[in-house]
Amino acid sequence: MSLLEEKTLSTEKIFSGKVIDLQVDEVKLPNGKTAKRELIKHPGAVAIIAVTAENKIVMVEQFRKALEKTIIEIPAGKLEKGEKPADCARRELEEETGYDCESMVLLNSFYTSPGFADEIVHVYLAKGLKKKENAAGLDEDEFVNLMELSLDEAQQAIKEKRICDAKTVFAVQYIQLQEVLKS
Template sequence: MEHLIEKTLAKEKIFSGKVIEVYVEDVQLPNGKTSKREVVKHPGAVAVIPVTNEGKVVLVRQYRKAMERVLVEIPAGKLEKGEEPLATAHRELEEETGYRCGPMRHVVSFYTSPGFADELIHLYVAEQLTKVENAASLDEDEFVDVLEVTLEEALALLERQEIYDAKTAYALQYLQLQRALGAKHE
């Protein structure tokens, strides 16, 4: 695999924001030539697949400025400095949906756009949900509607492109697969 590695020759931070940093890197390619890479550094994030005792999936509807539209997604959020992904998952579940859960199960961690960003999302399943009376509040710049839908209704949202992000599409595919595997074992 060494024949694929790009060596960083120089690195310049060109932007530092609330969530991301952007770098331009000069790299030496495996063939000895040089090139530039634009790299987005992200603290990482979690996403949660909340499933009610009735088998419904809890989703959130929110406006996404980058897309200039309202999307439906699974609850998610970025890791705070020094925060473990599991703690972030529990926090985001309560803040965005008003639910707490029994033990969460880690499904997978994946990079969202490895061609230019290092964002790593840790995906969890949350079951044994209970509604919290005084749930933790959303961030002051966050506004969401909570939806509880069947898997079939969620897939219809995906088909209508109301669900349009990879983490939520992945989560729904995961739930479909689990249902199919469960059906085979019964």
């Protein structure tokens, strides 16, 4: 055991849901004492940075109950059991936006809140966007407005806190950096 590692002594499953599971672990700390850790288990997710030929960022606007407000986000979604992240990214892009793409390139993966959750988000860049005629639709409990924002409009939406989630701020900053590198 490393000097910082916590050894799990027991796990109590509290809740098992559609999106997350909640458990409480009793752990042995490096100093020999014990503590409780409340943990969220999540299957992982994908997020897609998609830019049209007109240099518009494809986004969706949707109500987020946890925040009690409507926000603007890049397309994203939860991994299904056994699903590869790249396949999930293509599926979510089509379902949420009606777009398909020539290629899907993994840019990075990050943990959203490692202090209490194991959720990992895989961020993809969709290249060669094209609208699909018979695109798969949204899940029955999903309601979104499709939006296409310029970089300036996205930056303004961040200032107005209409874009306020990490994956979308990351996406806008990624696109901004690409613009800077071009000049």
